[in-house]
Amino acid sequence: MYALADCNNFFVSCERVFRPDLEGRPVVVLSNNDGCAIARSNEAKRLGIKMGQPMFEFRHLIESGAVTVFSSNFSLYGDMSGRVQQILSGFSPAIEVYSIDESFMDLTGMSPDTDFDLWAKTVSRECRRRTGIPVSVGVSPTKTLAKIASKLCKQYPATKGGCWMYRPQDVEKVLRKFPIKDIWGIGRRYAKRFMGYFGMTTAWDLYSKNEAWISSEMGLPGIRTWKELHGEPCIEFEDTAQARKQIMISRTFAKEISDPEELSAQVSMFCSMAVEKLRKQGSCCGSATTFIMTNRFHEGAETQYGSRLAQFTTATDSTFEINSAVLKSLKELFRNGYRYKRAGVILGDIIPADKVQMEFFDTVDRERHSRLMSVMDSINRRNGRNTIGVASQSLDGIKMNREHLSPCYTTDWNDILTVKC
DNA sequence: TCTGGGGTCCTAGGACCC
DNA sequence: TCTGGGGTCCTAGGACCC
Numbered sequence: 001m002y003a004l005a006d007c008n009n010f011f012v013s014c015e016r017v018f019r020p021d022l023e024g025r026p027v028v029v030l031s032n033n034d035g036c037a038i039a040r041s042n043e044a045k046r047l048g049i050k051m052g053q054p055m056f057e058f059r060h061l062i063e064s065g066a067v068t069v070f071s072s073n074f075s076l077y078g079d080m081s082g083r084v085q086q087i088l089s090g091f092s093p094a095i096e097v098y099s100i101d102e103s104f105m106d107l108t109g110m111s112p113d114t115d116f117d118l119w120a121k122t123v124s125r126e127c128r129r130r131t132g133i134p135v136s137v138g139v140s141p142t143k144t145l146a147k148i149a150s151k152l153c154k155q156y157p158a159t160k161g162g163c164w165m166y167r168p169q170d171v172e173k174v175l176r177k178f179p180i181k182d183i184w185g186i187g188r189r190y191a192k193r194f195m196g197y198f199g200m201t202t203a204w205d206l207y208s209k210n211e212a213w214i215s216s217e218m219g220l221p222g223i224r225t226w227k228e229l230h231g232e233p234c235i236e237f238e239d240t241a242q243a244r245k246q247i248m249i250s251r252t253f254a255k256e257i258s259d260p261e262e263l264s265a266q267v268s269m270f271c272s273m274a275v276e277k278l279r280k281q282g283s284c285c286g287s288a289t290t291f292i293m294t295n296r297f298h299e300g301a302e303t304q305y306g307s308r309l310a311q312f313t314t315a316t317d318s319t320f321e322i323n324s325a326v327l328k329s330l331k332e333l334f335r336n337g338y339r340y341k342r343a344g345v346i347l348g349d350i351i352p353a354d355k356v357q358m359e360f361f362d363t364v365d366r367e368r369h370s371r372l373m374s375v376m377d378s379i380n381r382r383n384g385r386n387t388i389g390v391a392s393q394s395l396d397g398i399k400m401n402r403e404h405l406s407p408c409y410t411t412d413w414n415d416i417l418t419v420k421c
Numbered sequence: 422t423c424t425g426g427g428g429t430c431c432t433a434g435g436a437c438c439c
Numbered sequence: 440t441c442t443g444g445g446g447t448c449c450t451a452g453g454a455c456c457c
Contacts, residue, residue, distance in 0.1 A: 031425035038425065054424040072425085099428095099457045187455050219431065221455070248427060297424055344426090401423095 001116055001139050001166070002237070003105040004146040005088055005123060007081075008134040008154060010101035011039035014080045015070050017132035018409050018417060026067045030055055033254050033401045034071055071402035079410045083131045091123050094239040104143055106237045120162025124153070128161070139164040140171075143235045144228035147184045148174060148203070168231075175229065178203040185225035190218065203229060243281045243350065249274040250344025254401045256295060258339045263292070264330055268393035269386070270345045271326045275319045276380070278347055279373060284315035284356050286349025288322050290329035295341040306333040314359045315351055318369040319376070322347070323390050 007013060011029035016022050026047050029039040036054045037044075044067055049058050061067040081100045089095050092105035107116070120137040127135040138149025139162075149165040152174065156163075165171060181191035183203050194200040206214075207229045214226045224234040249270040257263045267290060278285055291307035308329035316322060326345055379388050386395045407415035 033423090033425075035424050052425080056423040059423085102457075185455070189454065218454090221431065244428075246428070250426065252425065295424095342425095 001107040007101040071405040117164035124161025142228040175203040247347040256339035265394035284317045285347040286315045289346040292343040
């Protein structure tokens with residue numbers, strides 16, 4: 001059996017832990033720059049606010065007080081996520097942290113006599129009791145079915161946050177009612193094609209197709225999803241975190257940038273952040289892509305998008321080396337007279353730092369760079385991000401519109417909650 | 422006026438090898 | 440007139456996930 005623990009409306013739930021007065025009321029968490037909705041309470045969903053919907057489209061609801069909004073506070077969400085994961089770890093021999101709000105658990109090692117329905121409800125109750133976050137726990141023989149089971153918990157309060165789905169007749173009953181578009185692995189494109197062209201509406205319609213049909217329509221990933229619906233586990237359980245194969249830092253600017261100095265200070269900072277992540281996972285990268293673009297929503301003008309790939313003959317994790325390559329790319333990309341809205345740095349060809357193939361005629365003093373990088377990392381770890389960096393980068397952090405930011409209750413002593421009696 | 426920020430895998434086709 | 444039979448690697452694009 002596998003379990004999926006999914007935090008309900010996670011970002012909203014994190015905010016509500018410290019604002020219990022918002023329980024039962026419409027709440028929305030906004031993306032960076034307070035741009036669009038990225039999390040919604042059930043009440044906000046019922047008001048018709050869509051995932052990814054721009055804030056200006058529902059501003060009237062905010063101004064009238066019908067909806068409470070928050071700027072995204074990832075320090076808070078990350079910390080709350082860690083607390084939930086820690087509780088989950090106490091209930092299962094193996095846990096795979098799938099995303100900030102979802103974890104799979106492999107229950108293979110548990111006694112087959114376990115009442116997994118009771119177990120799931122207990123896990124959910126304990127998460128709620130110890131963190132304040134409502135969590136839906138679905139248990140089933142495959143990850144895909146566990147996902148479906150956890151969605152049932154959200155739909156039916158009687159499940160009390162936990163649901164065990166395993167008997168074939170129960171699976172059939174559920175799949176016959178479960179929307180095809182909500183299956184894990186069925187995205188917008190497939191859903192549209194299946195529902196429009198083939199008239200398929202439920203998970204059962206997909207389940208009932210034969211393997212050859214699935215293969216020709218969807219290829220290998222589809223076969224896996226289909227088999228998982230049939231109860232055959234096909235999606236690997238990964239309880240050790242895999243190193244990222246690509247690391248990207250990009251941002252939409254609060255204000256468009258046309259000054260090359262200002263743009264390079266920003267891009268240089270993105271680069272520093274990306275390389276810091278790279279070192280944190282103990283890797284080096286063989287390439288760095290820099291990209292800049294103008295406002296894609298701008299009426300009239302074509303969006304200008306440019307990217308440049310820089311390659312390193314010896315894979316590196318030195319901020320200096322990567323930063324100068326990135327700034328060189330940026331110089332080539334930059335065009336006077338354009339107003340840039342978004343930029344980013346992508347590190348690729350990532351390999352473990354201890355597997356780097358050295359070059360015979362290497363000109364970089366890697367030993368020295370490496371010592372300096374670890375000092376920089378430790379200073380930034382201790383004193384906060386962007387305490388120290390390369391001279392070309394901005395140290396002001398990312399300038400974002402965050403008008404509705406909540407305090408970092410759990411990660412900043414200055415923001416710690418005060419309780420009045 | 423205002424529109425996020427990350428990731429993964431698979432497939433087909435072209436270039437190249439013997 | 441007639442034109443083999445394997446491979447690999449890389450890339451772009453398309454699908455998906457949160």
